[in-house]
Amino acid sequence: MSRVRTVLGDIRPEDLGVCDAHDHLFLRSPRLPGQELDDPAAARAELAAFRAAGGAAVVQWTPYGMGRRAADLPGLSRTTGVRLVCATGLHQAAHYAPQTLDSLRGRLAEVFVSELTDGIGSTGALAGLIKVAGGFHALDPHARWTMTAAAEAHHATGAPVAVHLELGTGALDVLDLLCGELGVPGDRVILGHLNRFPDPVVHRQAAASGCWLAFDGPSRAQHATDWRMPEAVRALADAGFGDRLLLGGDTVVAGARSVDGGPGMPYLLRRAWPRLAAELGEELVGRIFREHPGRAFAADWR
Known part of the structure; x- marks a missing residue:
């Protein structure tokens, strides 16, 4: 039976509730010096603000080696009442020291499987998805290595695979590799950042694989997000792919949190939801927030 794997245990997909399907409570990268998400008190306040806005669950896409603070997640979930799903996986090479990547050679899939089934280190928290990343309009050897390991871990566990598309590009190359060469079913793949490259033809071609969008x-700033997203989402719904859509906030730096003066997680519910409802209707947008994440991130865990 399919279950969503949260840091407090597996739950039924329908119990996930209103969900931010892609965000970050904690994140650290050499590409973002001085902008780390690394403050448990701020994370708690952000979750409380999200909860007050009507949110019930957050899927944190921060993968291995990027400061995801998995040990803090169960306590934050209990304290705030927000269900949390944690990622394993690996981002682009630029986010890691070379020695970190060298230490994972020959055992990457094993690390992913262990974090999905045994827990992350000594925290006791299980990962509930595998996050990997493509490059700008291409898949470099690092992306192929990580996606091959992700596919192996998926076949071993059933876990969904979530993909960072660099500036929204490369969706079809990712699907050719993951679903074509590596045999991951389309409905077990979540493509992120499609709003950053709002090509309706590519969106429809990707959706035809059965993947989540x-x-x-x-x-x-500088992304085709708020002003193009309703149009892109409506086009997919009109093409018959309204049941494959997900929405997330993707807060990646401290200044973007609502408690630090940015839009943060509550913006997704306070502003994006009503704007999309005006374009798509309340019924579909409600399903995108309440029903779709449970289906996308559930697995028949092995």
Whole structure:
């Protein structure tokens, strides 16, 4: 039976509730010096603000080696009442020291499987998805290595595979590799950041694989987000793919949190939801927030 694997245990998909399908409570990268999400008190306040806005669950896409603070997640979930799903996986090479990547050679899939089934280190928290990343309009050897390991871990556990698309590009290359060469079913793949490259033809071609289409990061400067997202989402719904859509906030730096003066997680519910409802209707948007994440992130765990 399919279950969503939260940091407090497995739950039924329908019990996930109103969900931010792609966000970050904690994140650290050499590409974002001085902008780390690394404050448990701020994370708790952000979750409380999200809860007050009507949110019930957050899927944190921060993968291995990027400061996800998995040990803090169960306590934050209990304290705030927000269900949390944690990622394993690996981001682009630029986010890691070379020695970190070298230490994972020959055992990457094993690490993913262990974090999905045994827990992350000594925290006791289980990961509930595998996060990997493509490059700009291409898949470099690092992306192929991580996606091959992700596919192996998926086949061993049933876990969903979530993909960072660099500036929203490369969706079809990712699907050719994951679903074509590596045999991951389309409905076990979540493509992130499609709003950043709003090509309706590519969106429809990707959707035809059966994958999940995530529009995340509203209110970001220099991305085609708020003003193009309703149009792109409506086009997919009109083409018959309204049942494959996900929405997320993707807060990646401290200044973007609502408690630090940014839009943060509540923006997704306070502003993006009503704007999309005006375009798509309340019924579909409600399903995108309440029903779709449970289906996308559930697995028949092995």
